Amino acid sequence: MMVKGKLLKLLILGAPGSGKGTISARIVKKYNVVHISSGDKLREHIEKQSALGKEVKKYLNEGALVPDEVMIKFMSEELKKVSNSTWLLDGFPRTISQAEALWKIQPVDVVLNLVVPFEVIIDRISKRWVHLSSGRVYNLDFNKPKIHGKDDVTGEDLVQRPDDKPEAVRKRLEIYETITKPVISFYKKKDILKDFHGSTSDEIWPKVVAHLDTLF
Ligand code: G5P
Ligand code: MG
Numbered sequence: 001m002m003v004k005g006k007l008l009k010l011l012i013l014g015a016p017g018s019g020k021g022t023i024s025a026r027i028v029k030k031y032n033v034v035h036i037s038s039g040d041k042l043r044e045h046i047e048k049q050s051a052l053g054k055e056v057k058k059y060l061n062e063g064a065l066v067p068d069e070v071m072i073k074f075m076s077e078e079l080k081k082v083s084n085s086t087w088l089l090d091g092f093p094r095t096i097s098q099a100e101a102l103w104k105i106q107p108v109d110v111v112l113n114l115v116v117p118f119e120v121i122i123d124r125i126s127k128r129w130v131h132l133s134s135g136r137v138y139n140l141d142f143n144k145p146k147i148h149g150k151d152d153v154t155g156e157d158l159v160q161r162p163d164d165k166p167e168a169v170r171k172r173l174e175i176y177e178t179i180t181k182p183v184i185s186f187y188k189k190k191d192i193l194k195d196f197h198g199s200t201s202d203e204i205w206p207k208v209v210a211h212l213d214t215l216f
Contacts (some may be wrong), residue, residue, distance in 0.1 A: 008033075008215065009106055010088040013184060014114030016063075016172040017121040017128070020090045021137045025207055027088055031216050034082050038075060038091035041137035042066065043161075048146045050150060052053050064167030065094060065175055077154065079106055095179055099186045111213060112208060113184055120199050125169050129158040142201075145168040168191040194209075 008169060009034065012020045013064035021037065029033045042060060045053035052074065059066045075092045089108070093099040102108070127140040138145045146152050163172060187193040195209055198204040 001094075006109075007084070008084070008086045008110065009108045011108045011113060011187075012088060012090045012114065013112045013180075015116065015118070015121060015124040015176045015180075016169065018114040019204065020114060021135065022143075023112075023204060024088055024090050026135075026201075027208070027212065030209070031086075034085040034087040036078060036082065036087055036089050036092075037135060038071065038089075038094075040091075041074075041078060043132060043135075049132040061162040061168070063171040063175070065179065068095055068097045068101075071098060072164075077103070092184055096186060097183050099166060099183050108187075109192065110212075111187040112211070113145050113187075113193055113195045114204060115195050115197045116204075117199060119215045121173070122169060126166070127179045128161065128164055130161060131156060131158055136171050185189060 001063050009145070010027075012024055012027075014020050024035045024037065027033060036110075042053075046057050046060065047053070053071075055070065056066045058064075065071075070155075071092065071094075075098075077090075078089075083106070089102075093102050116127055119147075124139055128200065129138045129140070129145065129149070130136065131138075131157070134153065136151060136153070137143075145158060147155070149158050150156065162168065166191070185191065196204045196207050196211075198207070
């Protein structure tokens with residue numbers, strides 16, 4: 001989609017489990033943009049046991065960050081493939097070096113920052129189930145699969161992410177606080193970031209729509 005003769009580049013930020021995947025799926029449906037989730041892409045590589053998949057598996061399982069040089073190289077290649085689309089990036093950048101590298105490759109126009117209390121996050125992550133090959137996410141309270149343990153579209157098995165175990169979740173939230181939060185300030189200084197507060201994705205969604213409707 002072109003806006004004022006330009007392809008918009010969007011970015012969604014938020015703690016692990018804040019609902020980036022959930023809100024992104026709604027944005028894709030409503031505004032027809034391309035969703036690029038770094039975590040989904042890495043999990044696909046792990047699933048197909050590619051060289052990259054083997055290299056990054058231990059980081060994901062432990063809830064640690066994949067090293068910047070690996071991530072920047074990988075995501076630069078992925079972004080080249082979609083340079084002619086309006087995209088929504090999710091999960092990258094997660095460090096200041098990644099944010100600086102992305103700004104050189106492709107400056108983003110709009111940053112959506114989801115702000116959800118940590119207690120809410122810990123509870124919902126423990127109930128998350130995912131369909132690995134599509135990245136579709138479910139939650140046993142919030143959006144249950146139609147058939148228990150099966151993906152709504154393909155009927156294939158759903159799995160729990162290894163990094164959704166309590167120790168890994170704690171580590172991911174700690175990393176978010178110390179390493180990823182400065183990325184918010186990076187975009188605030190550029191005056192392109194907007195915060196969206198809420199305890200549920202249904203509370204956050206109309207605010208995101210109100211903001212995006214002014215752009216699309
Ligand atoms: P990911 O894959 O980027 P995270 O940790 O940033 O992972 P995550 O866990 O995917 O983020 P999310 O996308 O923000 O969370 O949230 P979600 O999946 O939509 O929602 C979480 C759960 O809550 C789901 O079950 C959903 O159904 C439910 N839910 C949503 N809204 C509601 C609600 O209103 N109510 C209720 N009850 N439930 C709700 O990264 C994974 C790993 O990849 C590596 C790292 O190892 C990372 O840990 N990685 C990188 N490493 C370095 N640099 C990078 N740039 C990297 N990118 C990925
Ligand atoms: Mg996600």
